[in-house]
Amino acid sequence: MLEIALKGSKRYYGWIAFLLVLIGIGSMAYVNQLMVGLKTTGMSRDVSWGFYISQFTYLVGLAASGVMIVLPHYFHNYKKNKHMVIFGEFMAIAACVMCMLFIAVDVGQPTRMLNVMLYPTPNSILFWDMTVLCGYLGLNLMVGWICLEADRQRLPHPKWLKPFIYTSIIWAFSIHTVTAFLYQGLPGRHYWLTAILAARFLASAFCSGPAILLLVLKITEKFTTFQMPKDAVKTLVKIIMYAMCVNMFFFLLEVFTSFYSNIPGHMHPIIYLFSGAHGHHELVPYMWTFIGFAFLSIALLVTPKLRENHKLLPWTLCILVIATWLDKGLGLVIGGFNPTPFDTITPYMPTGKELLVSMMVYAIGALIVTVLFKIATGVKAEMGHSQALPCGCSTEDFCDCAEKAEAAAEAAATVEA
Amino acid sequence: MKMHYGFPIIVGLGLFIGLLCLPFVIGKGITKEYKQPELKLPANEKECIESKEFMRREHMQLLNDWRDWALRDGKRIYTNHAGKEFTISLQNTCMKCHNNKADFCDKCHTDAGVSPYCWDCHIQPEGLK
Amino acid sequence: MKNNRRAFIKLAGIAAAGLALAPKAMASSGASPVKKNPAGITAKRWAMVIDSTKLHTKEDIAKLAEVCHSIHNVPHIEGNQNVKWIWGAPYAQAFPEQENPHLAEEVHEREYILLCNHCENPPCVRVCPTQATYKRPDGIVAMDYHRCIGCRYCMAGCPYGSRSFNWGEPREGLDLSKLNPEFPTRMRGVVEKCNFCVERLAVGKLPACVEASEGAIVFGDLSDPDSDVRKVLRERFTIRRKPAVGTEPGVYYII
Numbered sequence: 001m002l003e004i005a006l007k008g009s010k011r012y013y014g015w016i017a018f019l020l021v022l023i024g025i026g027s028m029a030y031v032n033q034l035m036v037g038l039k040t041t042g043m044s045r046d047v048s049w050g051f052y053i054s055q056f057t058y059l060v061g062l063a064a065s066g067v068m069i070v071l072p073h074y075f076h077n078y079k080k081n082k083h084m085v086i087f088g089e090f091m092a093i094a095a096c097v098m099c100m101l102f103i104a105v106d107v108g109q110p111t112r113m114l115n116v117m118l119y120p121t122p123n124s125i126l127f128w129d130m131t132v133l134c135g136y137l138g139l140n141l142m143v144g145w146i147c148l149e150a151d152r153q154r155l156p157h158p159k160w161l162k163p164f165i166y167t168s169i170i171w172a173f174s175i176h177t178v179t180a181f182l183y184q185g186l187p188g189r190h191y192w193l194t195a196i197l198a199a200r201f202l203a204s205a206f207c208s209g210p211a212i213l214l215l216v217l218k219i220t221e222k223f224t225t226f227q228m229p230k231d232a233v234k235t236l237v238k239i240i241m242y243a244m245c246v247n248m249f250f251f252l253l254e255v256f257t258s259f260y261s262n263i264p265g266h267m268h269p270i271i272y273l274f275s276g277a278h279g280h281h282e283l284v285p286y287m288w289t290f291i292g293f294a295f296l297s298i299a300l301l302v303t304p305k306l307r308e309n310h311k312l313l314p315w316t317l318c319i320l321v322i323a324t325w326l327d328k329g330l331g332l333v334i335g336g337f338n339p340t341p342f343d344t345i346t347p348y349m350p351t352g353k354e355l356l357v358s359m360m361v362y363a364i365g366a367l368i369v370t371v372l373f374k375i376a377t378g379v380k381a382e383m384g385h386s387q388a389l390p391c392g393c394s395t396e397d398f399c400d401c402a403e404k405a406e407a408a409a410e411a412a413a414t415v416e417a
Numbered sequence: 418m419k420m421h422y423g424f425p426i427i428v429g430l431g432l433f434i435g436l437l438c439l440p441f442v443i444g445k446g447i448t449k450e451y452k453q454p455e456l457k458l459p460a461n462e463k464e465c466i467e468s469k470e471f472m473r474r475e476h477m478q479l480l481n482d483w484r485d486w487a488l489r490d491g492k493r494i495y496t497n498h499a500g501k502e503f504t505i506s507l508q509n510t511c512m513k514c515h516n517n518k519a520d521f522c523d524k525c526h527t528d529a530g531v532s533p534y535c536w537d538c539h540i541q542p543e544g545l546k
Numbered sequence: 547m548k549n550n551r552r553a554f555i556k557l558a559g560i561a562a563a564g565l566a567l568a569p570k571a572m573a574s575s576g577a578s579p580v581k582k583n584p585a586g587i588t589a590k591r592w593a594m595v596i597d598s599t600k601l602h603t604k605e606d607i608a609k610l611a612e613v614c615h616s617i618h619n620v621p622h623i624e625g626n627q628n629v630k631w632i633w634g635a636p637y638a639q640a641f642p643e644q645e646n647p648h649l650a651e652e653v654h655e656r657e658y659i660l661l662c663n664h665c666e667n668p669p670c671v672r673v674c675p676t677q678a679t680y681k682r683p684d685g686i687v688a689m690d691y692h693r694c695i696g697c698r699y700c701m702a703g704c705p706y707g708s709r710s711f712n713w714g715e716p717r718e719g720l721d722l723s724k725l726n727p728e729f730p731t732r733m734r735g736v737v738e739k740c741n742f743c744v745e746r747l748a749v750g751k752l753p754a755c756v757e758a759s760e761g762a763i764v765f766g767d768l769s770d771p772d773s774d775v776r777k778v779l780r781e782r783f784t785i786r787r788k789p790a791v792g793t794e795p796g797v798y799y800i801i
Contacts, residue, residue, distance in 0.1 A: 036714060036715070036734075037712065037714040037715060037734040037735055038696075038711070038713050038714075039627055039713035039714035041713075043627075043713070044625075044626035044627050044713075045626055045627060045628055045629075045701075045707070045710055045711065046626060046707065048698045048701040048702060048711055049698060049701075049702060103697075106697070106698075107695050107696045107697050107735075108694075108695070108696020108697075108698070108711065108712070108734065108735025108736060108737075109694065109695050109696045109733075109735040109736060110695075112676075112693070112694075112695045112696075113695055115675075115676040115693055115695050116675045116676055118676075119676045119677050119693070121674065121675050121676065121677050123672055124672070124673050124674055124675040124699070125673065126673065126675040126697060126699050127675045130675070182699075183702075185673075186669060186673070186702055186703050186705075187669050187703075187705050187791035187793065188703075188704065188705025188706070188788065188791055189702065189705075264643070265643065336702070337702075340707055341642075341704070341705055341706055341788075342635055342639035342640070342642065342707060343638065343639060343642035344639060346626055484690070484692060485690075486580045488688060488690050489680065489682075489688075489690070490580070491582060491683075491684070491744070491748065492580040492581055492582050493580075493582070493583050493586075493748050494580060494581050494582065494583050495579055495580050496579050496580070496581070504583070505580070508727065508728060508729070508730065509728055534733070537733035538691060538730040538731055538732055540619075540725055540727050540731065542727075544722070544723075544725075544727070545717065545722040545725065546722060
């Protein structure tokens with residue numbers, strides 16, 4: 001099927017060339033980082049993880065989120081998702097690769113990374129995180145590719161694949177749980193030391209991930225004949241809505257526990273993030289933007305009229321993605337390191353080079369998404385699955401607009417005659 | 418049966434195989450007879466930790482074991498086959514006799530095209546500049 | 547004999563590559579070619595008691611840090627990407643959860659010497675994905691800089707901020723003419739920290755800071771009731787940093 005990715009319009013090749021340029025620019029920053037060390041970043045002795053690890057954390061959520069399409073289809077036999085599943089799986093592949101790359105660019109001695117496998121250490125959560133991420137990548141590659149190939153040959157999906165599909169659904173929950181364990185098992189970091197972190201990670205993943213996927217698919221619709229079935233979108237948006245509500249509910253639980261118990265260690269990181277401490281207010285505007293956008297997105301999602309407004313939906317999703325990113329891709333890591341073990345504040349901001357390297361990783365992810373989605377939409381077009389109708393519906397929608405249009409045309413013809 | 422695109426395929430194959438073999442041809446042409454590098458051996462010490470042959474072949478493995486014995490087991494005295502004892506230390510044992518990295522270590526390493534990372538941390542006897 | 551020995555070492559090498567267990571197996575078998583230095587000093591559990599009534603000025607602590615950093619080739623780097631094995635901090639930073647607003651002014655204003663606590667339950671060892679950080683049988687939390695991949699998980703895990711990362715080339719922060727030629731430097735991209743002077747204990751010397759402290763730091767075997775540290779701990783009131791996190795530090799402070 002790879003050949004589908006090679007045949008494309010000028011615009012397709014232009015986009016790929018653009019991504020390659022971005023990767024090229026970013027890799028120069030990375031080579032520089034390799035040569036002189038991680039001192040090119042804004043990280044420090046006190047804030048020893050930064051933008052890279054927070055992007056890794058956020059993207060694990062994106063990887064896990066495909067399950068919100070796959071699960072209804074396989075566990076609830078929700079047929080509307082049938083032609084969406086592959087996109088969830090392919091997005092997970094790209095997200096897994098980006099996660100691994102963000103880890104790779106973060107370590108100080110990347111050439112020694114295989115030590116994690118040479119000296120397997122089951123008491124380290126990082127070892128397990130590597131294991132589950134590799135496993136999830138493999139599962140999605142296998143399941144996605146084989147299913148799409150079967151579709152292309154008009155064959156039913158092989159039976160032996162079922163156990164792997166069910167495993168991958170459970171596995172999706174495990175990758176984000178293990179990523180949360182990476183943080184929540186550390187004794188000295190109060191902002192992370194909370195049993196609800198894993199649950200909150202999953203909730204924020206299951207709103208932000210599908211939101212990103214929907215946005216990317218909206219763009220895909222613009223450039224291909226692929227059209228998402230309306231009901232599938234509707235269901236997914238509802239899932240996003242519930243997940244976001246749960247995410248913010250969990251956040252409020254965190255705030256309650258910290259402030260009602262009045263335990264300084266639990267309060268300090270939240271105070272630092274939302275009102276500043278020891279004269280440092282760097283993150284305050286970002287964190288309040290998170291709160292504002294989070295509740296704005298919830299308001300737009302819970303109101304049925306606004307939720308079903310297709311013009312508004314992309315904006316709602318963007319707001320939600322920004323909110324969850326500020327929370328998990330920025331505040332989470334910095335709030336864990338500040339206040340420091342000495343109850344002081346060491347501000348952190350990523351440097352330009354750090355952002356360039358991150359841009360490289362994101363561009364590689366975008367390239368993988370582009371190629372994989374090109375293949376998937378190519379197969380869908382060949383098969384006539386989930387294609388756009390002139391009325392704006394999808395062939396999976398069972399709409400009557402096509403008939404109506406035909407009838408109208410016929411009527412017009414008779415009138416003219 | 419007619420071969421489609423016969424000419425470019427054959428030329429392409431020929432080029433591919435030619436390029437593949439090129440290093441061997443060039444190598445044979447320009448490389449002179451291999452000469453073993455001349456090492457500067459310690460002046461006042463004739464015996465190394467183990468036999469010359471063993472050290473030549475296995476010194477990297479020995480250093481690996483030494484590191485784990487010293488760091489992880491806290492056992493820093495090595496008894497060689499002759500019963501002689503040595504303190505396990507690259508800087509304080511090996512390099513006290515082999516007091517010139519450039520004339521000893523580097524000679525073979527350069528020839529063999531290997532760059533061990535020992536000296537990223539360990540301080541060579543010549544000192545650092 | 548000679549051949550046997552070579553075959554033995556070779557086999558050990560193969561086993562080490564395959565299992566990474568050989569050193570332990572060899573050490574436990576009678577045939578081990580390695581042993582502890584009989585001149586070294588050993589303990590079941592090394593510990594340190596710091597008398598902050600004697601050692602509490604910035605100058606005194608800087609002096610000890612200088613001794614430690616020079617023998618261990620610890621680089622001096624300006625800014626917040628610095629590397630340090632020993633440093634000083636006021637009470638509020640050293641014991642942030644044990645503050646009280648009416649603490650004796652003198653105690654509050656003292657400078658406390660900070661270093662790796664060599665915990666009984668070290669979180670850094672728990673989280674390290676490669677066993678580059680490990681706890682020795684004598685309680686010292688040590689590091690194998692050869693194996694560290696620089697993931698910095700241990701820095702997130704340490705509740706005491708005792709670990710430093712080499713963000714850049716450490717030799718750029720060292721006076722290369724004044725290195726201690728008997729000890730290595732580190733390379734960029736690895737984490738480092740105080741090692742309780744294992745290399746000195748192995749040859750029968752006390753840790754450098756203990757030696758230079760003129761009696762303000764006591765060092766000894768916590769499991770031996772007659773040791774100096776146990777004697778001091780019996781007689782004086784001591785506290786440890788962040789007792790709530792359950793790490794059981796091996797460094798005690800007389801207040």
